[in-house]
Amino acid sequence: xxxxxxxxxxxxxxxxxxxxxxxxxxxxxxxxxxxxxxxxxxxxxxxxxxxxxxxxxxxxxxxxxxxxxxxxxxxxxxxxxxxxxxxxxxxxxxxxxxxxxxxxxxxxxxxxxxxxxxxxxxxxxxxxxxxxxxxxxxxxxxxxxxxxxxxxxxxxxxxxxxxxxxxxxxxxxxxxxxxxxxxxxxxxxxxxxxxxxxxxxxxxxxxxxxxxxxxxxxxxxxxxxxxxxxxxxxxxxxxxxxxxxxxxxxxxxxxxxxxxxxxxxxxxxxxxxxxxxxxxxxxxxxxxxxxxxxxxxxxxxxxxxxxxxxxxxxxxxxxxxxxxxxxxxxxxxxxxxxxxxxxxxxxxxxxxxxxxxxx
Ligand code: NAI
Ligand code: MG
Numbered sequence: 001x002x003x004x005x006x007x008x009x010x011x012x013x014x015x016x017x018x019x020x021x022x023x024x025x026x027x028x029x030x031x032x033x034x035x036x037x038x039x040x041x042x043x044x045x046x047x048x049x050x051x052x053x054x055x056x057x058x059x060x061x062x063x064x065x066x067x068x069x070x071x072x073x074x075x076x077x078x079x080x081x082x083x084x085x086x087x088x089x090x091x092x093x094x095x096x097x098x099x100x101x102x103x104x105x106x107x108x109x110x111x112x113x114x115x116x117x118x119x120x121x122x123x124x125x126x127x128x129x130x131x132x133x134x135x136x137x138x139x140x141x142x143x144x145x146x147x148x149x150x151x152x153x154x155x156x157x158x159x160x161x162x163x164x165x166x167x168x169x170x171x172x173x174x175x176x177x178x179x180x181x182x183x184x185x186x187x188x189x190x191x192x193x194x195x196x197x198x199x200x201x202x203x204x205x206x207x208x209x210x211x212x213x214x215x216x217x218x219x220x221x222x223x224x225x226x227x228x229x230x231x232x233x234x235x236x237x238x239x240x241x242x243x244x245x246x247x248x249x250x251x252x253x254x255x256x257x258x259x260x261x262x263x264x265x266x267x268x269x270x271x272x273x274x275x276x277x278x279x280x281x282x283x284x285x286x287x288x289x290x291x292x293x294x295x296x297x298x299x300x301x302x303x304x305x306x307x308x309x310x311x312x313x314x315x316x317x318x319x320x321x322x323x324x325x326x327x328x329x330x331x332x333x334x335x336x337x338x339x340x341x342x343x344x345x346x347x348x349x350x351x352x353x354x355x356x357x358x359x
Contacts, residue, residue: 021053021314022084024278026106028061030288031298031346032090038300038350039088039307045357046311046319056084060106062094071105081114081276086310089283090303095290104149112143116269116281117171120309121252125259126301127332129340131235135185136255138241139176140248142269144168145199147245164199164244169206171272176242177210180217185239187217190224190247203244228254252285262286263299263339266306268313282310296345299337301327304353326356 023043027033043055058080060072080087087110092103110116119142125131144163151160173189180187189207193200204221211219222230224247231238231251235258243251256265265285284302292298304327312320335352336342344352 019052021051021086023053023055023310024080024084024087025055025057026060026087026089027057028090028092028106028288029063029094029103030091030290030293031286032061032092032288034293034296034298034346035284035300035303036088036090038346038353039303041350041354042304042307042323043088045354046316049319051316051319060102061092062097062102065102066096071102072109077109077113080110081278084278085280086314087278087281088307088310089281091284091286091288093288093290108147108149110281111269114278114281115271115273115275116142116279117168118142118175118272119248119267119269121248121255121265121267121285122309123252123255123259123265126264127328128334128336129260129264129331131258134235134258135183136235136238136241136258137179137183138243138248138252138255139172139179140242140252141168141172141244142248143245145245147249162196162199162244162246164202166202166206169203169244170210173203173206173210173242175272176240177214177217177219180219180240181214183239185218186237187219187240187242188227188238189219189221190227190241190243190251191221192224192247193221194223200244207242224251227251231255256285260301261339262289262302263337264301264305266302266304266309268306268309270313280310280313282306296347297338298346299339300346300350301337301353304350322357323353326353329356 025036027036047053065071092107093100119140121138121140123136125134144165146160146162148161148163176187191200191203193204207221231254241251256262262285267283267285269281271279284306286302289298308320308323330352335344335349337344337349
């Protein structure tokens with residue numbers, strides 16, 4: 001089954017096709033607004049193809065925080081949760097705010113508050129890049145683990161807790177098993193249960209219980225350190241990898257490197273149990289890249305492919321495929337930003353992709 005069909009079957013209610021889809025755009029900091037500027041025209045294009053959708057741009061991020069002291073106000077959060085269907089997010093992070101407080105209160109708040117447990121990070125090298133044919137997918141738990149923001153700093157001692165709940169682990173792993181089954185590929189759980197006996201012990205137990213229910217999925221657990229070594233040596237045998245928040249973050253940046261680097265990697269997060277109207281968020285894997293921000297150097301492909309993943313999630317398969325084909329065609333024709341050895345600007349790359357939407 002194609003990924004599209006699988007995601008649609010899992011997540012999309014048919015009724016969503018008949019109503020206006022409300023999408024919040026949060027460009028954020030650094031290169032976030034630059035790559036968002038290349039995703040926005042795709043929304044207009046989807047609208048021109050008959051989809052009823054409305055977008056609202058929200059300016060939360062470092063500048064807003066520094067000028068008002070506000071990160072994501074409670075009212076705005078509640079409006080997002082109950083009044084929108086989806087979020088497209090750029091990136092947050094600014095050297096002027098070294099403790100990253102605003103990033104925590106905006107992005108982590110959205111991921112945790114909206115219960116966006118599943119973070120899907122596919123890796124499929126685009127035409128012209130090495131490792132053609134590779135198809136890896138990382139499913140990262142997105143709301144807890146070591147990123148639960150619980151801990152303390154005392155003189156000479158610092159503690160970060162990692163909290164894992166059975167309900168979130170089960171939600172993530174059920175999706176990963178279903179995906180490996182649909183693709184007919186291997187599933188690997190990354191863990192360190194040999195030392196993280198409690199938290200990762202729980203992951204292994206839940207994984208084993210699902211293994212019993214999916215005897216046809218070639219599934220195994222691997223210590224994450226050994227997994228990283230095996231991935232670098234040969235990623236081809238790994239179809240789907242599931243991991244907790246911290247390990248999934250690390251592993252998916254590595255897999256991004258197999259497919260052109262940070263600038264090209266897309267991601268989609270969703271809440272499989274749909275607790276709120278707003279149950280999906282598209283964002284590139286990369287951060288705000290302050291080293292290249294404001295220079296037109298950012299590659300918009302990760303953001304554009306994330307938007308395609310969102311279209312597919314909303315049931316707009318034809319638009320998702322058309323955008324993905326346009327990205328592939330632009331790459332085949334040699335369109336490249338500097339990170340891929342070319343000289344196109346962010347806007348130039350976005351335009352090269354849009355020019356190929358009808359092809
Ligand atoms: P980063 O992903 O922003 O940058 C890592 C490297 O990748 C840099 O060399 C950067 O120039 C390059 N890069 C990133 N995006 C690119 C693009 N679109 N095109 C070409 N090259 C690109 O990660 P870093 O440097 O660790 O973090 C920078 C800031 O971003 C920090 O404040 C961090 O907390 C934040 N961050 C935010 C994330 C988010 O909003 N989801 C995710 C990761 C980091
Ligand atoms: Mg990361």
